[in-house]
Amino acid sequence: MLAVYKRELRAYFTSSTGFIFMGFFLLLSGFFFALTNVFGASSNYNAVLGSITFIFLIVVPILTMRLMPDDKRQRTDQLLYTSPLSISGIVLGKYFAALTVFLLTLLVTCLYPIIMSFFGDIATWEIVGGYIGFLLLGSAFISIGLFISSLTENQVIAAVITFSALLFVWILDWVTQGLPTDRISGIVFAAILALVAGAFVYYNTRNIYVGVATSLLGAIIIVATYFLADKYFFDGFIVRVFEWFSLLKRYDDFQMGILSLSSIVYYITFSSAFIFLTIRAIEKKRWS
Amino acid sequence: MIKIENLTKRYGQHVAVDNLNFTVNEGEVVGFLGPNGAGKTTTMNIITGYISATEGTVTVDGYDILDNPEEVKKRIGYLPEFPPLYVDMTVKEYLDFVFDIKKANTKNKKQDMERIMELVRITDVQNRLIKNLSKGYRQRVGLAQALVGNPPVLILDEPTVGLDPKQIIEIRNLIKDLGRKHTIILSSHILPEVSAVCERVIIINKGKIVASDTPENLSRRLGESSKLSLRIAANEKQAVKVLRDVPGIKYVEAQGVKEPDTVDVWVEAEKDIDVRRPIFNALSRAGYPILQMKSMDLTLEEIFLQVTTRENGEVS
Numbered sequence: 001m002l003a004v005y006k007r008e009l010r011a012y013f014t015s016s017t018g019f020i021f022m023g024f025f026l027l028l029s030g031f032f033f034a035l036t037n038v039f040g041a042s043s044n045y046n047a048v049l050g051s052i053t054f055i056f057l058i059v060v061p062i063l064t065m066r067l068m069p070d071d072k073r074q075r076t077d078q079l080l081y082t083s084p085l086s087i088s089g090i091v092l093g094k095y096f097a098a099l100t101v102f103l104l105t106l107l108v109t110c111l112y113p114i115i116m117s118f119f120g121d122i123a124t125w126e127i128v129g130g131y132i133g134f135l136l137l138g139s140a141f142i143s144i145g146l147f148i149s150s151l152t153e154n155q156v157i158a159a160v161i162t163f164s165a166l167l168f169v170w171i172l173d174w175v176t177q178g179l180p181t182d183r184i185s186g187i188v189f190a191a192i193l194a195l196v197a198g199a200f201v202y203y204n205t206r207n208i209y210v211g212v213a214t215s216l217l218g219a220i221i222i223v224a225t226y227f228l229a230d231k232y233f234f235d236g237f238i239v240r241v242f243e244w245f246s247l248l249k250r251y252d253d254f255q256m257g258i259l260s261l262s263s264i265v266y267y268i269t270f271s272s273a274f275i276f277l278t279i280r281a282i283e284k285k286r287w288s
Numbered sequence: 289m290i291k292i293e294n295l296t297k298r299y300g301q302h303v304a305v306d307n308l309n310f311t312v313n314e315g316e317v318v319g320f321l322g323p324n325g326a327g328k329t330t331t332m333n334i335i336t337g338y339i340s341a342t343e344g345t346v347t348v349d350g351y352d353i354l355d356n357p358e359e360v361k362k363r364i365g366y367l368p369e370f371p372p373l374y375v376d377m378t379v380k381e382y383l384d385f386v387f388d389i390k391k392a393n394t395k396n397k398k399q400d401m402e403r404i405m406e407l408v409r410i411t412d413v414q415n416r417l418i419k420n421l422s423k424g425y426r427q428r429v430g431l432a433q434a435l436v437g438n439p440p441v442l443i444l445d446e447p448t449v450g451l452d453p454k455q456i457i458e459i460r461n462l463i464k465d466l467g468r469k470h471t472i473i474l475s476s477h478i479l480p481e482v483s484a485v486c487e488r489v490i491i492i493n494k495g496k497i498v499a500s501d502t503p504e505n506l507s508r509r510l511g512e513s514s515k516l517s518l519r520i521a522a523n524e525k526q527a528v529k530v531l532r533d534v535p536g537i538k539y540v541e542a543q544g545v546k547e548p549d550t551v552d553v554w555v556e557a558e559k560d561i562d563v564r565r566p567i568f569n570a571l572s573r574a575g576y577p578i579l580q581m582k583s584m585d586l587t588l589e590e591i592f593l594q595v596t597t598r599e600n601g602e603v604s
Contacts, residue, residue, distance in 0.1 A: 007377075015376065075370045078333075082366045083390050084362050084390060086358075286339050
């Protein structure tokens with residue numbers, strides 16, 4: 001893993017992608033820092049971190065597009081997959097290399113709050129919390145990009161699809177505002193979730209009874225919740241589900257300086273899930 | 289050393305490798321021969337663990353590629369058809385990386401690297417970027433990569449393709465040298481290469497083995513009767529008439545005039561009868577000098593064409 005990590009990290013800076021990523025990120029964050037803190041004469045640095053999340057849309061595809069396709073193009077995947085390395089080692093090495101470039105860039109932006117600290121008091125721990133959240137958010141996006149790069153052999157396609165996927169994350173957040181909040185649609189949505197869960201179980205086990213049982217269990221839980229526990233549980237259920245899964249919504253906590261364990265676990269789980277999917281996608285390709 | 293049983297690889301409907309069975313003993317140099325698309329590269333990719341087989345097993349040194357992929361991969365050095373090089377690295381950095389990922393012993397790493405670079409003669413380019421190297425040097429760096437960790441088995445997929453004649457000879461000699469210490473499977477569609485380097489040839493076509501033997505045995509077994517080509521200073525009728533009377537000759541075929549006042553004739557003799565002396569005696573008695581006589585043993589090329597174009601051509 002370490003060898004792949006070193007080689008990928010090096011490749012970021014022997015090709016231009018590492019510099020493009022850093023340059024673009026620092027340009028925009030510097031711009032927002034100047035606008036908000038310097039010209040706005042505000043000491044609220046977390047506002048800057050909050051407003052620059054959209055940069056991920058553009059820079060994450062740059063960072064992740066070459067991770068998998070590049071090996072395919074140079075046929076060095078043959079070297080990697082015929083070496084005694086495990087696929088998870090290769091994928092993790094690549095993921096951490098991308099993460100390191102991102103982390104290095106974030107370290108440079110730490111200069112901004114340090115500059116501010118010369119001229120007044122800053123909320124140090126809030127800013128640290130904001131940075132932790134920002135790093136977790138970024139690592140989740142990078143894992144999406146890594147997964148998408150493993151699906152295609154073309155860097156441009158990888159970049160475009162990653163951009164679209166990240167855009168979808170943002171759009172989902174906007175759409176959430178307009179979703180119905182009444183009880184009936186909440187129950188219907190819960191029923192659909194139960195059906196999907198049943199279908200998923202059926203797809204994986206190929207056993208129709210287990211699938212139906214899963215859906216029925218879901219239905220029982222819905223009915224039980226409605227009649228026995230809390231009548232109002234399904235009011236605004238859809239919005240709550242979407243917000244719970246939203247990567248961006250969870251970042252709001254960090255921005256306010258709240259370090260919530262469930263959010264940290266969520267981000268790490270999210271990244272792990274996509275790294276796992278990447279490993280599976282590569283294995284599947286070699287098996288078919 | 290390498291044992292392949294019932295190996296099959298399907299891509300959807302297409303069968304790339306069809307129920308392949310063969311073994312390679314320790315220290316053997318085996319040539320893998322076949323036209324393009326015969327399944328050579330696919331078989332090699334499966335042995336090295338790059339892709340998986342649909343059915344069948346591959347065992348290297350007693351380890352199954354599915355059960356113990358790491359042990360198998362440690363024992364194999366693979367040079368794919370296109371050498372897998374990171375072109376943005378120098379030769380030395382690249383080999384260093386290969387040492388790391390192959391988990392080759394780190395104690396004598398430096399000497400090992402020097403030795404390998406010396407062996408494939410890339411010491412003088414070790415500090416150059418791979419992207420600036422010529423095709424021949426890249427091929428050699430690819431070979432160096434396969435040698436890292438001193439694996440007992442080497443699998444080389446068309447190692448001389450795209451090289452100039454001088455480089456081809458160099459690489460071939462190198463492979464011959466390596467054959468003394470390693471078990472080698474080498475694929476090629478260049479026949480002289482295989483007969484020059486390999487102790488045994490496996491010819492595959494459409495995913496199946498059609499022949500497997502030493503190059504000499506193959507040409508002997510397939511050359512069912514001995515053919516001779518003659519150039520005689522006589523006219524066609526006279527020459528054919530004299531030759532027909534020589535005992536042991538199955539048939540005579542005139543090939544027309546290739547040189548003024550001579551005729552070219554092909555003669556086929558009965559099996560295991562040497563007709564060269566009787567032919568000389570008969571023709572000299574008739575007063576027709578022989579200007580040229582050569583035996584027409586089947587070359588590997590002809591064998592290859594014969595077995596790969598024959599319908600269901602099972603030879604062995």
